[in-house]
Amino acid sequence: xxxxxxxxxxxxxxxxxxxxxxxxxxxxxxxxxxxxxxxxxxxxxxxxxxxxxxxxxxxxxxxxxxxxxxxxxxxxxxxxxxxxxxxxxxxxxxxxxxxxxxxxxxxxxxxxxxxxxxxxxxxxxxxxxxxxxxxxxxxxxxxxxxxxxxxxxxxxxxxxxxxxxxxxxxxxxxxxxxxxxxxxxxxxxxxxxxxxxxxxxxxxxxxxxxxxxxxxxxxxxxxxxxxxxxxxxxxxxxxxxxxxxxxxxxxxxxxxxxxxxxxxxxxxxxxxxxxxxxxxxxxxxxxxxxxxxxx
Amino acid sequence: xxxxxxxxxxxxxxxxxxxxxxxxxxxxxxxxxxxxxxxxxxxxxxxxxxxxxxxxxxxxxxxxxxxxxxxxxxxxxxxxxxxxxxxxxxxxxxxxxxxxxxxxxxxxxxxxxxxxxxxxxxxxxxxxxxxxxxxxxxxxxxxxxxxxxxxxxxxxxxxxxxxxxxxxxxxxxxxxxxxxxxxxxxxxxxxxxxxxxxxxxxxxxxxxxxxxxxxxxxxxxxxxxxxxxxxxxxxxxxxxxxxxxxxxxxxxxxxxxxxxxxxxxxxxxxxxxxxxxxxxxxxxxxxxxxxxxxxxxxxxxxxxxxxxxxxxxxxxxxxxxxxxxxxxxxxxxxxxx
Numbered sequence: 001x002x003x004x005x006x007x008x009x010x011x012x013x014x015x016x017x018x019x020x021x022x023x024x025x026x027x028x029x030x031x032x033x034x035x036x037x038x039x040x041x042x043x044x045x046x047x048x049x050x051x052x053x054x055x056x057x058x059x060x061x062x063x064x065x066x067x068x069x070x071x072x073x074x075x076x077x078x079x080x081x082x083x084x085x086x087x088x089x090x091x092x093x094x095x096x097x098x099x100x101x102x103x104x105x106x107x108x109x110x111x112x113x114x115x116x117x118x119x120x121x122x123x124x125x126x127x128x129x130x131x132x133x134x135x136x137x138x139x140x141x142x143x144x145x146x147x148x149x150x151x152x153x154x155x156x157x158x159x160x161x162x163x164x165x166x167x168x169x170x171x172x173x174x175x176x177x178x179x180x181x182x183x184x185x186x187x188x189x190x191x192x193x194x195x196x197x198x199x200x201x202x203x204x205x206x207x208x209x210x211x212x213x214x215x216x217x218x219x220x221x222x223x224x225x226x227x228x229x230x231x232x233x234x235x236x237x238x239x240x241x242x243x244x245x246x247x248x249x250x251x252x253x254x255x256x257x258x259x260x261x262x263x264x265x266x267x268x269x270x271x272x273x274x275x276x277x278x279x280x281x282x283x284x285x286x287x288x289x290x291x292x293x294x295x
Numbered sequence: 296x297x298x299x300x301x302x303x304x305x306x307x308x309x310x311x312x313x314x315x316x317x318x319x320x321x322x323x324x325x326x327x328x329x330x331x332x333x334x335x336x337x338x339x340x341x342x343x344x345x346x347x348x349x350x351x352x353x354x355x356x357x358x359x360x361x362x363x364x365x366x367x368x369x370x371x372x373x374x375x376x377x378x379x380x381x382x383x384x385x386x387x388x389x390x391x392x393x394x395x396x397x398x399x400x401x402x403x404x405x406x407x408x409x410x411x412x413x414x415x416x417x418x419x420x421x422x423x424x425x426x427x428x429x430x431x432x433x434x435x436x437x438x439x440x441x442x443x444x445x446x447x448x449x450x451x452x453x454x455x456x457x458x459x460x461x462x463x464x465x466x467x468x469x470x471x472x473x474x475x476x477x478x479x480x481x482x483x484x485x486x487x488x489x490x491x492x493x494x495x496x497x498x499x500x501x502x503x504x505x506x507x508x509x510x511x512x513x514x515x516x517x518x519x520x521x522x523x524x525x526x527x528x529x530x531x532x533x534x535x536x537x538x539x540x541x542x543x544x545x546x547x548x549x550x551x552x553x554x555x556x557x558x559x560x561x562x563x564x565x566x567x568x569x570x571x572x573x574x575x576x577x578x579x580x581x582x583x584x585x586x587x588x589x590x591x592x593x594x595x596x597x598x599x600x601x602x603x604x605x606x607x608x609x610x611x612x613x614x615x616x617x618x619x620x621x622x623x624x625x626x627x628x629x630x631x632x
Binding site (some may be wrong): 149151156164165167168171172188191193194195196207209241242245250252 | 354385386408413417611613618619621622629
């Protein structure tokens with residue numbers, strides 16, 4: 001089976017984790033890892049694994065190797081992505097944006113993949129968004145959600161310098177995603193860093209207030225369980241920590257995300273859910289492309 | 296009234312206090328309290344949701360009144376006091392900070408867990424650009440050794456903080472622990488040093504005095520002890536004690552006593568005291584705002600709230616993780632069933 005060519009832009013934690021996941025993909029062929037620091041761990045690993053390792057940024061890649069990618073994952077920063085998005089669009093390469101830049105439509109694979117498969121730039125919101133929006137949607141498809149609030153707690157060790165320098169982007173982008181993709185009328189997001197050793201697994205709490213009189217416990221519970229399985233199909237370590245709690249028109253859902261341990265250890269569920277979602281989106285797109293070629 | 300002050304007190308009752316009354320302040324209450332504090336000569340008055348700007352949430356409790364209205368009200372009656380706001384990056388954002396500054400808030404206190412100072416860079420810098428006085432607020436200071444605290448305080452100093460606070464959010468520090476931390480800071484940073492106490496182990500006053508003796512010049516207090524857990528250093532008492540010690544706060548003691556008795560006391564349904572729940576907060580080293588939430592969870596699951604708090608302490612839960620309370624309560628109830 002032929003594969004769709006992809007490249008990774010950014011050689012930090014996310015980029016390197018993506019590299020390890022893409023090695024296993026049956027529909028995607030990783031060709032290059034693009035960074036700016038030749039000494040970075042990510043580029044060093046890329047060279048060792050025999051991928052093209054570019055240390056002159058996206059510009060350098062597009063000048064000489066533009067034919068080596070149909071899709072580029074951007075795992076740099078929101079600020080850099082604004083520039084990258086334009087360059088990739090001009091080169092006719094699809095962008096999967098792992099930063100909170102929000103240039104293209106927000107996508108959560110278990111919720112709205114189909115509607116956005118043709119978009120030339122797809123944004124994956126945030127790790128907290130990937131973990132919690134499926135649940136907001138699961139509640140909302142049964143009983144309309146007036147207000148959804150999520151609290152993402154991640155271990156300090158798994159929050160990189162980009163997240164830390166711009167933590168507002170997390171809360172703002174996630175809140176927007178809760179509304180646009182989750183379907184809640186209003187959304188709010190909170191992020192907490194916990195430095196405990198050994199590091200804690202990523203945990204998320206989702207609070208949903210449903211419309212007055214619309215609560216249907218049994219159906220919501222079934223919908224939540226079904227969604228858990230759906231997300232598990234691409235993030236195996238995603239699970240409910242305990243039974244959801246129903247209280248009046250409020251549903252509280254407790255989640256935990258254990259990472260696959262590809263690049264960073266398993267506590268980095270926040271990293272894993274982002275890269276797993278990125279690969280899932282690219283694979284769906286690739287299947288679509290390959291199917292078209294067959295016709 | 297212009298004052299020479301040796302120590303600058305920040306009154307936190309209109310912020311931290313809201314934990315004790317579940318964030319139920321009204322505009323009228325804030326107007327009355329802020330005006331009286333202003334007239335008594337309190338230099339800084341903090342107004343925000345108990346968990347800082349934008350803290351109104353299902354996680355921490357919904358505010359009865361929009362905090363921006365409360366800030367506006369406090370500003371309107373403060374012709375000598377400066378209004379301060381608290382912001383916890385991850386909960387509030389620069390957007391709310393700008394809104395508060397526009398309404399007349401003059402001091403921004405940016406709070407992070409004691410090991411996570413680097414998330415405050417953006418907010419301290421923006422506050423500076425807005426012309427606000429800036430404070431870095433290192434919460435749960437008991438969870439890191441002095442060297443770590445110094446390293447984090449230096450980060451805040453490098454971002455532009457005018458003051459850095461050691462925040463004993465649980466009242467888990469003993470006076471010698473406070474001395475060690477303030478002394479280490481005094482040797483390493485050139486900005487003002489502050490201390491924020493809680494009173495769960497009845498150590499708020501002793502710890503505040505220890506901090507002052509080691510060189511802290513900014514101290515937080517709450518009138519009538521009205522703050523999370525058993526409250527903070529009781530402001531009117533602190534003013535009296537410092538006056539006896541010949542340390543100038545620039546605050547009128549009688550006016551402070553009067554507002555405590557005549558205005559603030561009636562806001563509370565029950566007087567603040569060290570209950571067994573607040574005692575456990577200090578004993579187990581748990582964030583003081585957890586008290587009311589643990590009490591509710593204990594009632595819901597039919598278990599002892601102390602078991603919840605001690606377990607949370609063991610798990611090294613940090614400030615803001617209120618969702619862990621119900622989670623742990625459910626676990627304890629399950630184990631007992």
